[in-house]
Each structure stands twice: as C-alpha cells, then as structure tokens.
Amino acid sequence: MTVRIQREPFDAAAEAKALTAGRTDIGAVVTFTGICRGSDDGAPVAAMTLEHYPGMAEAEIERHVGEAGTRWPLLGVTVIHRVGRLLPGDDIVLVVTAASHRGDAFAAAEFLMDWLKTRAPFWKKEERPGATGWVAAREADDTAAARWESGTGT
Amino acid sequence: MTVRIQREPFDAAAEAKALTAGRTDIGAVVTFTGICRGSDDGAPVAAMTLEHYPGMAEAEIERHVGEAGTRWPLLGVTVIHRVGRLLPGDDIVLVVTAASHRGDAFAAAEFLMDWLKTRAPFWKKEERPGATGWVAAREADDTAAARWESGTGT
Amino acid sequence: MSMKVLYFAWVRERVGKAEEEIVPPEGVGTVAELMDWLAGRGEEYAHAFENRRVIRAALDQAHARPDSPIAGAREIAFFPPMTGG
C-alpha cells in the first residue's frame, strides 16, 4: 500500500508499474486520475488551490485503503493526492488498484474515490475571473459515497 | 475514439496522455489494464494465445465504444486488445475512458470491459503443464455483462 | 449460392481448417440448419458441431441467432463463446 500527499506531479504509469512489477497474480489494474478542469458548472476556472489537514489526511486515506482491502481481495493499492496550486489540465489525484479480477479492482477504485471526495480532509479553492472561492461540497458526491455504507462489497 | 487490435505491447500511459493532451475539459480518466495471470483457478498457466476474428473484432469494439458514448457523456475512449501468444505478466487489453466527471468514466470503462469479455470475438487458449486448452466462458462474465442490458446508464 | 465459412478456436481445430467456400443445398435456410448440414459432412464436422448449443455464429460479421436466415449472407462464422478481454 502506498499513500502519499505531495505538491509535485505524479507519474501514473510508473505507480501502476510499481504495483505489478515481478508479479503474475495480478489480472486487473484500474487507474483513476482526477484532473483540474478549466471550467466548473460552465464558468471558467483559472486555477485551484488544494489545502489539506496534514496528518489526518494521510491517516484517513490509509484507513480507507485498509477498509477497501477488507471488502475486496486486492493485491495492491496506491493513492496519491496533490496539494497546492494547480492549473487546468494538472493532475490532482491518483488511485491505482490491482486485483486478480477486474470487478474487485473497479469497485475498490470507485469506493476509494467516493470516500476521498467526501471524507478525506482536503479543500479546494477556485480562482475564477473576478472571484475566488471555496468549492462547495456536491450532493452528488455524498450520494455516491453513501452507496457504500450498507454495501456488500461486490 | 481509438480502437486497435495488435500483437505488440501497448503503452497505457501514452494512450491516456493522448486522450487528455491539450484539453482542459476532462476531469476524470479511468484506465483499465487486463494482464495475463500465471495461474487460473489455482492451476499454473505457462502462456496463453489469443485468437480473434479480424474485421468483426474491430467492428464489434467500435460499435460498443459508440454505444458507451450514447450512454455516458464521454470525452475520449481508447480500446486496445492484443492477440497472439502472451506470457504471465504481459498486458492483454487496455480500456481508457475520459469524461468531465468520474462516475461516467468508471461506468463506461466497466461497461466496455464487460462487453469485451462476453461479446467481442476473441478466444483464449491456455498452455498449462501437460495440457493446452481453450478457456471456457465464465458465468460471472455473462452476469457482469447482463447488468447493462436494461441499464439506465448511471 | 456460394458463401464463405470461417471457423475459430476449437471449432476451427476440430474442423481442421480456418475457412472454406460452401454451397448450402436447398432447404438449408437458417444458421441452425446450416450447422445440421455441416455436421453431416464428415467425422471432423460431426465432432465440431456435436454440441451445437454452445456454438455461436456471426453472419457477415454480426452476431446471429440459430433461427437467423442465412439467405444473402456472404460470410458466416462459427465459434465458441467468446473469452476476450
């Protein structure tokens, strides 16, 4: 399990390779990359700054990765979340899951992303023309996260 | 949309980059890589050979990619399927989906993989110690594919 | 009328060839009827088509059903359930 919070860009391919190198038991690798978009709800975004709660952010992510490991038979997980100022097109977050079968890898990656969106202590501030403001939590993200609450893990 | 069937390895990172290069409307990229495993149902596999129906395979994949595009607002899709003899650890198939939001990218990637597993004209032959045989279709794959039949696309 | 038949995976191995030209006789109007007729062409065909329910077919590179009419098709393929991905 690899969990990192960093200002620097990440190399998604290298992280995925690191999970599978030298192994022949992995049949499925799912990589999710979240990218800073140049507009939100139709309005342009010039940049965003990500703030986090050092210590708690790492611990929360590690706890959720552990939770994913109890729900699905995973053979590797990597989560990297960037912080600091990011421009449209910049990568924000990376989740890589490896398993024998694709269903487990897909489910775990979605689970981790849904939790990261709603429970990991990160906050986004957007710079828009003429206004800078904190991004409001999206109800759709809460709904997505809630589906795992009573889930059976399949 | 990129669809390729090839004997050569693919570069998942380069394919994902090609989808997002120069764009700022993509917020989510999901990459699925299917890998040849060194054992199946507990028995070792020395190698596998993938056969396909040239012409129909490309057409079927393109048709399913088009279908995915009508179900989810996708901003890019790449599907690459390898054929020929592959060793444990070798990549078999790549699906990359790009969208504004992660739910669409995840759903489309799973949809495409479920359909590739059950409807795309490819056949796997496994070399095991003392026996070589064609892989039987898995009921779990049919079940996974069936969930999209009456799906609402969310 | 002549049509091309393609065989894949273990259907190909059992028939012993990847493709051939055939001229189905009158009365062979559907995919299922063509399988019946092919199965009677010799031991290797009988073996390939012994369990017809598991064999899939495609007409002109589109999935077909046992009751799909073959009239007008230029290419028909027979193969086991697909195991790609």
Place this chain on the structure above:
Amino acid sequence: MSMKVLYFAWVRERVGKAEEEIVPPEGVGTVAELMDWLAGRGEEYAHAFENRRVIRAALDQAHARPDSPIAGAREIAFFPPMTGG
C-alpha cells in the same frame, strides 16, 4: 486543560488564523458547545461559526460529531465539508 484548535479552508480565513491554543471553560463538554463558546469570542469567530451546521470537526484527527465529548482530546479541528479527490 489546554488544547490545540486548528482551522481549515474558509473557517481558517474567517477566524484569521490557522491554529491556536485554547483552554475551554467548565461546562464546555462537547464539540457543539465548544463551537458555541468559540463563536462568542469575537466578530471573526462569530462570522466563522455563524452556520454551525455545515462545519465539520475532528478530534485528534478523527471525524467527530457535534455531541462528541472533547474531554481528553489534545487537538480539535474545524473545517467545511471536504472537497478533495
């Protein structure tokens, strides 16, 4: 007993500082009571905590509820709903 309070995102901006040491008075036993007390410490705090229902808290870096007791905690954090990922 003294505890460290951390503020994040717009809670931090409104309070005007990222962290401070506080000594909650007797009778302040829960997260909600601590927010009430902080809100009375001045205009900037009143502004930060004006809509207490949307503010989340963590006790010693674990998510807490409004009725969670603060006794024994060394660090408490207040922040808006999270928007990572």
